[in-house]
Amino acid sequence: MAELIYREAVAEAIAQEMRRDESVVFLGEDIAKAGGVFKATVGLWEEFGDLRVRDTPISEQAILGAAMGAAMTGLKPIAEIMFSDFLAVCWDIICNQMAKSRYMTGGQVDMPLVIRTANGGGARFGAQHSQSLENWAMMIPGLKVVAPSTPADVKGLLAAAIRDPDPVIFFEQKSLYATKGEVPDGEHIEEIGKAKVVRDGDDVTLIALAMMVPRALEAAERLQAEAGISASVVDVRSLVPLDTQTILSEVRKTARVVTVEENPRLCGWGAEISSIIAEECFYDLDMPIVRITSPHIPLASADELEDIMIPSVDRIFETVRQEVD
Amino acid sequence: MDVLMPQMGETVAEGTLTAWHKKVGDTVSASDILFEIGTDKVEMEVPAQIDGVLKEILVQAGDTVDVGTKLAVIEGSGEETNDAPAPAAPQPETPKAATPAPAQSPVAPLVDRPKRDRSMKLSPVVRKLLTENNLSHTDIVGTGRDGRIKRGDVLAYLKGPASVPSTPAPAEAPGAISGEGITVVPFSYRRKMTAEHMVRSKATSPHVLQAVEVDFSAVNKARQTIGPEWKRREGYSLTYLPFIAKAVCSAIKDFPRINGHIEKDHLVVFDRVNLAMAIDLNFEGLVAPVIRDADLKAVTEIARATHELARRARADELTPDEFANATYTISNNGSFGTLITAPIINQPQVAILSTDGITKRPIVIEHDGEDVIAIRPVGILAQSFDHRAIDGSYSGAFMRRVKEILEGKNWVESIS
Numbered sequence: 001m002a003e004l005i006y007r008e009a010v011a012e013a014i015a016q017e018m019r020r021d022e023s024v025v026f027l028g029e030d031i032a033k034a035g036g037v038f039k040a041t042v043g044l045w046e047e048f049g050d051l052r053v054r055d056t057p058i059s060e061q062a063i064l065g066a067a068m069g070a071a072m073t074g075l076k077p078i079a080e081i082m083f084s085d086f087l088a089v090c091w092d093i094i095c096n097q098m099a100k101s102r103y104m105t106g107g108q109v110d111m112p113l114v115i116r117t118a119n120g121g122g123a124r125f126g127a128q129h130s131q132s133l134e135n136w137a138m139m140i141p142g143l144k145v146v147a148p149s150t151p152a153d154v155k156g157l158l159a160a161a162i163r164d165p166d167p168v169i170f171f172e173q174k175s176l177y178a179t180k181g182e183v184p185d186g187e188h189i190e191e192i193g194k195a196k197v198v199r200d201g202d203d204v205t206l207i208a209l210a211m212m213v214p215r216a217l218e219a220a221e222r223l224q225a226e227a228g229i230s231a232s233v234v235d236v237r238s239l240v241p242l243d244t245q246t247i248l249s250e251v252r253k254t255a256r257v258v259t260v261e262e263n264p265r266l267c268g269w270g271a272e273i274s275s276i277i278a279e280e281c282f283y284d285l286d287m288p289i290v291r292i293t294s295p296h297i298p299l300a301s302a303d304e305l306e307d308i309m310i311p312s313v314d315r316i317f318e319t320v321r322q323e324v325d
Numbered sequence: 326m327d328v329l330m331p332q333m334g335e336t337v338a339e340g341t342l343t344a345w346h347k348k349v350g351d352t353v354s355a356s357d358i359l360f361e362i363g364t365d366k367v368e369m370e371v372p373a374q375i376d377g378v379l380k381e382i383l384v385q386a387g388d389t390v391d392v393g394t395k396l397a398v399i400e401g402s403g404e405e406t407n408d409a410p411a412p413a414a415p416q417p418e419t420p421k422a423a424t425p426a427p428a429q430s431p432v433a434p435l436v437d438r439p440k441r442d443r444s445m446k447l448s449p450v451v452r453k454l455l456t457e458n459n460l461s462h463t464d465i466v467g468t469g470r471d472g473r474i475k476r477g478d479v480l481a482y483l484k485g486p487a488s489v490p491s492t493p494a495p496a497e498a499p500g501a502i503s504g505e506g507i508t509v510v511p512f513s514y515r516r517k518m519t520a521e522h523m524v525r526s527k528a529t530s531p532h533v534l535q536a537v538e539v540d541f542s543a544v545n546k547a548r549q550t551i552g553p554e555w556k557r558r559e560g561y562s563l564t565y566l567p568f569i570a571k572a573v574c575s576a577i578k579d580f581p582r583i584n585g586h587i588e589k590d591h592l593v594v595f596d597r598v599n600l601a602m603a604i605d606l607n608f609e610g611l612v613a614p615v616i617r618d619a620d621l622k623a624v625t626e627i628a629r630a631t632h633e634l635a636r637r638a639r640a641d642e643l644t645p646d647e648f649a650n651a652t653y654t655i656s657n658n659g660s661f662g663t664l665i666t667a668p669i670i671n672q673p674q675v676a677i678l679s680t681d682g683i684t685k686r687p688i689v690i691e692h693d694g695e696d697v698i699a700i701r702p703v704g705i706l707a708q709s710f711d712h713r714a715i716d717g718s719y720s721g722a723f724m725r726r727v728k729e730i731l732e733g734k735n736w737v738e739s740i741s
Contacts, residue, residue, distance in 0.1 A: 255450050255476045286448040286476040325470045 002185055007177040009151035010040040010116070013158035014078060016187060018048050021076060024162055027054040028063060028080030028116075037082055038118055038177050060086045064093045064115065071113040072101070076162060084119040084133045084171060098167045099142030114161045115169045119147070120211055120262055121294075121310050122175035126301035132262040132294070134209065135269050137169040138239045145239040146192055147171040149213035151181040153237060156190030164192060173210040193241035197250060201232035204256040204324045207247060207273060209236045212260040212311060219316035227321045239269050244276055251277050255286035258320055260311055265293040290323050292316055326375055328359065328397040330390050340364050341389040342396060343514050351379045353399060360386075360396070363514045364645050367612075377401035384459070393463045447474060454479040515610040526672045530587075533717060534667045536707040537724045540732050541683050544568045545702050547736035559629070566602075566657050567628035569680050569706065572730040573655065574598045574620040580723040582715050584652045586673040592714050597621070601651035601671055602631050604638045612638050613671055615651045624740050659683060665705045676710040676720065 004012065018024045026044060028036075032055040035042035045053040056063050060081055067079035081087055087094065094115070101109045121130035137145045144166055148154045154172065161168035198213065199220050208216040213235045220231035232250050236243070251257050257277055259270030274289045292311045300306050330340055340362040347353055347360075359373040381398040384390050447455070447462055451474050455462060458479075465482050467474035512520065548563055555563040577584045577598055585594040600619035604612050614637075616622065616630045637643050654671040655678045662682035670677050683704030690699045706727060710720045 255448075283449045283453045286450045 001182045003180050004151040004155070004183040005177070006151045006154055006172070006179045006181070007036075007038055007040040008042075009154035009183055010158065010172065011042055011044055012183070013155040013162070013188075014041065014044055015047060016155070017076075017159050017162040018044070018052060020187075021162075023074060024076045024078065025052045025054070025070065026078045026080075027056050027067060029056055029058055029082050031055060031080050036080070038172075038174060040118075040172065040177060041080070060090050061093060064090045064098075067113050067115075068093060068098055068111070071098075071111050071167075072109055076112045078114045078116060078162060081115055081117040083125075083129045084117040085128050085131050087115075087117060087133065087136065087169075094137075094143070094167075094169075095140050099140050102166065103142060110165045111167045112163075112165045113167050114158070114164075115167070116158070117169065117171060118174040118177075119171040120173045120175060121299050121306060122211065124301060124303060124306065125174075127298035130299045130301075130306070132210075132264075134171055134239055135263055135267055137171075138269055138272070139267075142167070143240060144168040144192060145171070146237065147173070147210040147239065148237060149173070149176065149208075149210050149235050151179070152183045152188070153190060153196075153235075155183050156188045157192060157237065159187075159189045160192045163189070168192070171210065175211055176214075179214070193238050193243055195237055195243035195246040196235045197232060197246065198235045199231065199233035201230040201254065203230045203254055204258060204320060205232045205234060205247075205250040205254045206258050206260055206316070206320070207234045207236060207250075207270065208260040209239070209269065210262065212262055215311065215313050216260045216316055218313045219320065222313070222317045223320055226317075229321065229324055231320065236269070236273075242273070242276075244280070247273060248277065248280055251281050252284045255284055256324055257285070258290045258292060258316075258323065260316055261291065261293045262310055263294060264296045265291065266296050268293050287323060290319065292319050326377075326399055326401055327395045328374070328399060330362070330384075330392050330394045330396055331371060332392045339389055339391045341514070342384050342386055343368065344386050345382060346370075347373075347379045349379055349382055353377060353379055363518070367643060367645055367648070368514055368641075373399060375399060375401045388459070390459060391461055391464050394459070394461045448476070450476045451479055454483070458483055513610065515606075515612075519611060522672065523669050526670050529672060530670050530711040531713060532667070532670060532709045533712050533720070534707060534709050535717065535720050535724055536665055536705050537728045538703060538705055539728050540688065541565060541568075541702040541704060543732055543734060543736050547740050550737050551740060555628075559632075561632055563628055565659065565683055565704070566655070566680060567624045567631060568731065568736060569678075569727075570600055570602075570616075570619060570627045570631070570655060571622075571624045572727050572734070573653065573678060574600065574622075575730050576723055576726040577620065577653070579726055580719065582719065583676050583710075583723050585675045585714065586652070587675060587711060587714050588673065592675070595652045597652070599650050599652045600627075601648075601654040601674075602634055603654060603656035603668075603671075604635045606639055612643065612648070613651065613654055613656075614638060614643050614647045615649065617650075624736070654678070655680065659704065665707050667707060668709050670709055670711055674711075675714045676708050679707045679709075681705050681707065 014026055030037055031041045032045035032053045063079050063081065067077040070077045098111055101111050120132045123130065134145055134147050137143050144164065146157050146161055146168060148157050158170055161170050199217055201220065206216040206220060213233065216233045220233050223229040223231050232254055234247060234250050259273060261268040261270040270291045270293065274291060277289060292315060294309045294311065299309055342360055343363045344361045346358045353359060353373040354376050355374060356372045358370045361368060361370050377399040379397060380400045384394065384396045454476065462474055465474050465478050468478055469475045544565055552563050581594050582592060584598055585592045597618050598620040600616045601613040602616060604614065606612065614634045616627060616634065619627060622630065651671060651674065653674060653676065656666065656668045657680045658666045659680050659682050665681055666679040668677040668679040681704060683702050685700050686703040687698050688701050688703060689696050706724065708720060708724055
């Protein structure tokens with residue numbers, strides 16, 4: 001086990017897969033010589049060269065259009081969209097082309113590509129560079145959606161995404177880029193579509209994703225210490241496919257559920273999970289499902305306002321303490 | 326309307342539904358007998374409260390449920406069926422097809438949910454657990470906010486404060502016996518309850534029997550003095566029993582531990598004597614209703630109270646409260662002329678006394694310094710006591726005190 005930084009795990013995963021499979025290529029803005037604006041791809045250009053690691057013009061549509069063509073003709077491209085907010089300009093390519101090609105060709109066309117993108121708030125980037133947009137991708141049939149919370153999951157799930165024969169949107173939380181964690185040595189790969197119980201508890205299940213996972217864990221420790229509430233924490237990790245088995249089993253155990261979402265409230269992924277729980281686990285619930293989210297307004301760039309809007313450890317702690325009694 | 330297990334006296338927490346008099350679909354009228362219930366002490370017929378149709382029976386005959394449990398549903402004439410029938414066992418494993426969500430306000434809350442009052446609402450899992458275990462929410466003390474019942478409260482209730490001491494399993498029922506020369510007498514509800522109580526008592530308490538022989542001359546003198554007038558006035562004989570009861574109450578003042586309840590590892594001793602009187606129901610069972618504060622009552626009051634309890638017991642008029650909180654029991658077998666009876670303790674009491682036949686017998690007494698044979702009314706008082714609570718010396722001293730009082734007291738004076 002070596003300790004890696006979240007951003008280093010990105011480069012490690014890409015390098016691991018580029019070494020084992022020559023058809024893996026990587027393209028994006030400033031990803032090659034500069035090593036990425038978040039320094040998540042340092043060293044790849046040096047190791048794999050101009051042909052396989054390419055800087056592109058500032059055109060997200062060009063990046064994804066090229067990646068899609070490459071995927072359809074036998075390569076396994078990784079495309080970086082610097083900020084997930086910019087996915088909006090690529091929506092036709094993503095929603096109408098990438099997601100549907102396998103289905104519309106009766107399975108004749110593979111689409112083995114990964115869109116990596118820096119997602120979420122907490123870094124003072126303002127409303128157009130801070131959105132938590134997993135739900136945009138989650139609602140499109142034909143896409144897989146992954147959002148890791150730890151360096152180990154970054155490496156293992158990104159490697160799995162690169163090997164996956166279908167388009168995967170891989171959301172990296174930009175405020176987590178500097179966080180550290182143990183990562184298994186050697187080749188490391190995880191299975192996409194498995195949630196992970198990262199803390200065992202009896203009284204309530206906190207269901208969290210990406211940056212909300214460390215916050216939920218910290219809140220859970222405080223709940224145990226200060227309120228005697230034993231909280232289980234589930235890291236969803238993958239929204240599509242969604243591991244309902246793990247989620248529902250935790251819910252049945254604790255009978256109480258709180259989702260912790262960075263995204264704005266309406267149509268957040270927690271709403272979908274709540275709906276599934278209500279359908280499948282209604283008779284096991286001991287309190288209404290509670291969702292902790294950002295409010296349904298564009299994210300503020302002022303430090304204080306951004307901190308108020310995104311669920312904090314304090315807010316998670318207080319909400320759970322009040323609801324679970 | 327819902328039909329609930331009625332409260333049969335303040336002290337009764339549960340009852341057994343012994344028989345239904347109506348079937349689902351039957352038309353019922355208010356005051357029709359709907360069902361019968363029994364507690365560990367009494368049986369009772371319960372009439373319907375409204376006219377209507379019996380829609381649903383939720384508790385089957387033979388089941389014991391807590392007071393307040395929903396037993397049945399009567400759809401009253403003219404009453405709307407507001408209550409959807411209770412759902413059959415829910416099947417959470419099988420998701421139903423999604424039903425359209427009710428129309429909601431288009432404006433979603435900005436932040437997390439507002440505070441709601443859900444103090445008295447039962448959550449789905451609590452409802453499920455209550456249904457599965459045949460419980461009522463009134464059985465459970467909620468520890469949640471504003472007394473809300475949480476899943477853990479139900480689970481804790483089901484786990485119980487302490488497991489009930491296991492009673493010995495009843496002997497295997499012998500193969501059905503039939504044929505000529507045999508009559509099968511089914512046990513009545515009361516018979517079954519008595520059987521259970523007797524087995525439990527014998528299994529719980531190490532019984533020790535002690536008996537004293539009592540010369541009832543002093544008592545007899547009082548009976549002969551006022552007996553005829555009493556009989557004429559009250560309509561029944563003044564028996565030995567109220568005198569014995571009075572003597573027991575007086576002796577308890579000197580030996581209070583006789584008047585107690587055994588609870589796990591300690592004895593609870595009572596100031597007042599609530600005297601249970603075993604009353605035979607003409608060979609159809611036995612009940613032991615209580616004379617409250619018997620130690621404060623005169624012999625004549627005890628006589629009247631005993632007579633009234635017996636009359637009401639045989640008329641099946643006693644209520645459960647009249648059986649509650651007995652502290653000592655007297656069983657009177659004297660009318661059959663028995664010599665001695667070893668009674669079984671009325672749990673959780675410490676002791677029980679049997680009075681048996683009192684007959685004229687030759688006994689040796691001292692008269693003017695000489696032993697002479699006299700003819701005296703003599704009877705044996707026998708007490709079974711629980712050796713966990715007291716020892717033979719204490720019980721024996723108590724019995725000697727009872728004997729002293731019965732033989733030595735000027736009963737004529739105390740009664741007139």
